[in-house]
Amino acid sequence: MAIDIGAAEVSYLEHRGVHRGIASWVLSTDHKRIGILYLTSLLSFFAVGVLIGILMRLELIAPGETLVSARVYNSMFTLHGMIMIFLFIIPGIPAAFGNFFLPILIGAKDVAFPRLNLLSWWVYVAGATLAVLSLFSGGGAPDTGWTFYAPYSLRTGTNVTLAVFAAFVLGFSSILTGINFVTTIHRLRAPGMSWFRLPLFVWSLYATAWVQVLATPILALTLMLVMLERIVGLGLFDAARGGDPLLYQHLFWIYSHPAVYIMILPAMGVVSEIIPTFSRQKIFGYKAIAFSSLAIAFVGYLVWGHHMYTSGMSDTARWVFSLLTFLVAVPSGIKVFNWVATLYKGAIDLAPPLLYTLSFIFLFMIGGFTGLISGALATNLHIHDTAFVVGHFHYVMFGGTGFMLFAALLYWFPKMFGRMVPARPMWLAWLLMFIGFNALYFPMLILGWMGMPRRYYDYLPRFQPLNVVSTAGSWVLALGLAVFFVTLWRARRHGEIAPANPWGGSTLEWQIASPPPVENFERIPVIERGPYEYGEIPPVE
Amino acid sequence: MSDAALGAVAREHEHHDATGAKIGMWLFLFTEFLLFGGLFLLYAVYRTKFPADFHFAATTLDVRLGTVNTAILLTSSLTMVLSVAAHERDNRKLSTAFLALTMLLGLAFLVNKYFEWSTKIDHGLFPGAAELATHAPGEKLFYGLYYAMTGLHGLHVLIGIAVMAFVLPVAARRPRRRVRLGTQSASRLALTAEAGGELWAETPEDAVDEIEVSFLYEHNEELAKRDRIVVENTGLYWHLVDIVWIFLFPLFYLIT
Ligand code: HEM
Numbered sequence: 001m002a003i004d005i006g007a008a009e010v011s012y013l014e015h016r017g018v019h020r021g022i023a024s025w026v027l028s029t030d031h032k033r034i035g036i037l038y039l040t041s042l043l044s045f046f047a048v049g050v051l052i053g054i055l056m057r058l059e060l061i062a063p064g065e066t067l068v069s070a071r072v073y074n075s076m077f078t079l080h081g082m083i084m085i086f087l088f089i090i091p092g093i094p095a096a097f098g099n100f101f102l103p104i105l106i107g108a109k110d111v112a113f114p115r116l117n118l119l120s121w122w123v124y125v126a127g128a129t130l131a132v133l134s135l136f137s138g139g140g141a142p143d144t145g146w147t148f149y150a151p152y153s154l155r156t157g158t159n160v161t162l163a164v165f166a167a168f169v170l171g172f173s174s175i176l177t178g179i180n181f182v183t184t185i186h187r188l189r190a191p192g193m194s195w196f197r198l199p200l201f202v203w204s205l206y207a208t209a210w211v212q213v214l215a216t217p218i219l220a221l222t223l224m225l226v227m228l229e230r231i232v233g234l235g236l237f238d239a240a241r242g243g244d245p246l247l248y249q250h251l252f253w254i255y256s257h258p259a260v261y262i263m264i265l266p267a268m269g270v271v272s273e274i275i276p277t278f279s280r281q282k283i284f285g286y287k288a289i290a291f292s293s294l295a296i297a298f299v300g301y302l303v304w305g306h307h308m309y310t311s312g313m314s315d316t317a318r319w320v321f322s323l324l325t326f327l328v329a330v331p332s333g334i335k336v337f338n339w340v341a342t343l344y345k346g347a348i349d350l351a352p353p354l355l356y357t358l359s360f361i362f363l364f365m366i367g368g369f370t371g372l373i374s375g376a377l378a379t380n381l382h383i384h385d386t387a388f389v390v391g392h393f394h395y396v397m398f399g400g401t402g403f404m405l406f407a408a409l410l411y412w413f414p415k416m417f418g419r420m421v422p423a424r425p426m427w428l429a430w431l432l433m434f435i436g437f438n439a440l441y442f443p444m445l446i447l448g449w450m451g452m453p454r455r456y457y458d459y460l461p462r463f464q465p466l467n468v469v470s471t472a473g474s475w476v477l478a479l480g481l482a483v484f485f486v487t488l489w490r491a492r493r494h495g496e497i498a499p500a501n502p503w504g505g506s507t508l509e510w511q512i513a514s515p516p517p518v519e520n521f522e523r524i525p526v527i528e529r530g531p532y533e534y535g536e537i538p539p540v541e
Numbered sequence: 542m543s544d545a546a547l548g549a550v551a552r553e554h555e556h557h558d559a560t561g562a563k564i565g566m567w568l569f570l571f572t573e574f575l576l577f578g579g580l581f582l583l584y585a586v587y588r589t590k591f592p593a594d595f596h597f598a599a600t601t602l603d604v605r606l607g608t609v610n611t612a613i614l615l616t617s618s619l620t621m622v623l624s625v626a627a628h629e630r631d632n633r634k635l636s637t638a639f640l641a642l643t644m645l646l647g648l649a650f651l652v653n654k655y656f657e658w659s660t661k662i663d664h665g666l667f668p669g670a671a672e673l674a675t676h677a678p679g680e681k682l683f684y685g686l687y688y689a690m691t692g693l694h695g696l697h698v699l700i701g702i703a704v705m706a707f708v709l710p711v712a713a714r715r716p717r718r719r720v721r722l723g724t725q726s727a728s729r730l731a732l733t734a735e736a737g738g739e740l741w742a743e744t745p746e747d748a749v750d751e752i753e754v755s756f757l758y759e760h761n762e763e764l765a766k767r768d769r770i771v772v773e774n775t776g777l778y779w780h781l782v783d784i785v786w787i788f789l790f791p792l793f794y795l796i797t
Pocket residue numbers: 049050053054056057077078080081082084085088089144145146147390394397398402454455456457474477478
């Protein structure tokens with residue numbers, strides 16, 4: 001029987017496997033389909049989260065009860081935080097783009113454990129379903145904030161138990177992905193794909209996957225204890241029974257601070273892919289960038305205490321945590337300088353992916369600098385639990401990871417769906433989002449500095465002008481998001497057909513067809529050069 | 542047979558990587574250690590805070606029961622190792638027997654634990670009990686930790702037993718797989734593995750008048766290796782359960 005390679009050339013989108021219809025997606029073990037599953041699910045949750053965010057901003061347009069009661073507002077920020085953190089940004093880039101591109105970038109046909117991969121998506125969906133259920137059952141939507149701090153989370157009558165269980169389940173999904181990626185990167189690199197020929201996105205996924213594996217179990221345990229406290233009253237975090245609520249905070253942040261790096265590292269990896277491609281320059285300081293990912297992952301593990309400066313810790317602990325926090329700025333700075341050095345004297349093509357990437361650098365820098373203010377002991381006392389912190393982490397998570405997720409979408413969309421995205425609407429979307437974003441969050445930085453606390457539905461009348469600006473910003477931002485996603489949605493069907501390598505990229509995903517064939521590579525490629533050698537690749541018009 | 546089907550069969554093979562499976566298992570074990578690690582951390586903190594209460598509360602635990610359980614678990618680790626070793630030497634019967642024995646020992650451990658817990662509960666020593674409420678705070682924490690840690694450990698024993706129940710047939714089977722090509726309806730062709738599971742199916746649009754079948758003979762050794770990894774990984778998991786207990790035992794029963 002002649003082996004006709006032709007059959008293998010069918011794109012993963014057209015391939016007819018064992019299953020039909022929707023089952024061909026939700027039961028597929030193809031890493032590319034799983035990537036798309038994740039992408040669609042997390043963008044749907046993002047939409048819900050944004051909607052709640054906008055409603056919160058609407059409530060804050062004037063002092064007093066404008067739209068919702070205090071209780072509802074409390075549930076709203078809890079829900080918004082839970083959705084954005086656990087359902088959107090933590091799975092985010094690794095689960096969507098990592099799944100889709102990791103095997104392709106290292107020259108493999110799939111991840112190490114394809115079925116586990118599918119399971120992780122199902123677990124994610126199960127966790128999300130539980131989170132939704134927690135809204136409508138028991139004592140109503142949780143109102144503790146996404147951090148579930150004891151002792152309030154042990155006392156409140158709202159449905160914290162189920163919500164915490166949902167987060168627990170979501171943690172498992174994250175662990176599975178982490179285990180899968182570490183094993184994949186160790187075992188499935190194509191011949192010749194040595195560690196220092198790995199694209200930097202892969203390095204960042206590698207660091208992230210380790211954090212997922214090593215930090216998430218602590219969260220699982222902590223949340224499990226909260227459940228047990230609520231159900232049987234163990235007393236470990238309950239001062240009335242001799243326990244210590246502070247320990248909850250420690251355990252919580254031992255996970256949740258590294259989780260911040262689960263969010264940002266992959267975004268930095270995408271930056272390191274986009275910048276060389278659009279400046280047609282070999283990346284500057286490859287090893288420095290690769291190792292700084294590992295350094296961030298490692299040091300990030302030791303800084304959890306900076307969330308607790310005002311909670312009650314010894315002075316020694318506080319300055320040690322503060323020092324370590326400043327240390328994280330070093331590898332982050334290394335990355336930024338190397339990116340800028342890569343752009344220097346490059347043949348820069350300011351296509352939408354690069355535009356979004358550059359705005360990432362700008363917004364992330366604001367996020368980083370406000371992070372230093374929050375990380376310093378003296379200033380922290382002033383801004384702790386104020387709107388300043390809310391502004392800061394939106395700059396990092398939304399301006400940082402969120403914008404990079406958009407950039408990754410623009411960069412890889414032609415590969416994933418085989419269609420080009422029109423550039424003009426994306427410029428418009430960028431303009432709206434960039435203006436809206438800064439109008440929304442910069443006033444929060446000022447408000448927090450002036451003393452407006454976070455997590456209140458109400459505020460003093462003197463804070464109103466800036467709050468109005470902020471709320472108006474949320475509308476502009478929402479408009480930008482709408483333009484962005486409507487354009488993408490239309491491009492999926494009506495965009496120009498994408499060539500294999502629309503951007504002149506030199507990493508492996510651009511060497512195969514768009515959209516990729518089912519098996520990625522007919523034959524496993526042999527790698528003979530680094531990831532960013534543009535010499536051989538003709539520039540694109 | 543179409544190439545897609547060959548692809549399906551070949552695909553299953555490619556992804557099987559014994560070392561990869563091992564790495565995955567070890568990573569998973571790391572996560573388990575960390576899970577317990579959080580509890581050990583709490584134990585350390587509270588023990589330092591209430592040394593006298595912990596000391597006193599520990600004397601109420603039954604050292605004999607604890608020792609018996611330690612012996613049971615250690616023996617079960619031995620039988621587990623023997624099961625893995627027997628499987629390596631292709632003695633499937635012996636391997637299965639030792640695996641079953643391990644399961645029984647695991648069950649014995651749980652039965653013992655059940656009696657231990659129920660005596661404690663009878664004495665009103667459980668979180669929320671009126672009796673315990675009158676004790677010192679450190680004792681309450683001791684019992685809180687006792688139930689949380691031995692409970693989580695017991696859950697792992699239970700999961701281990703369940704996993705072994707699934708692995709028993711794997712350890713017992715000869716490493717061979719048969720596939721069958723057939724039609725389920727007038728127009729549908731399918732290739733199924735004997736053990737169940739469709740490898741490939743096709744609904745040809747045009748009438749089929751000729752089917753070419755080519756057989757792939759599976760290398761026995763490779764399949765054997767696959768099963769062996771499953772048995773070995775089960776063993777690794779069981780040792781984890783054992784090791785955790787090795788720490789729990791002195792912390793709760795011996796330091797009095
Ligand atoms: C249009 C988009 C968004 C709007 C209008 C928005 C608005 C808000 C507002 C007003 C608050 C805080 C309220 C308070 O403390 O009183 C908040 C909290 C929060 N937001 Fe957003 N946000 C948006 C997008 C995002 C994104 C993309 C993320 C994460 C990736 C995010 C993560 C969070 C988190 C974690 C909190 C803290 C919740 C808590 O206090 O428990 N938000 N957001």
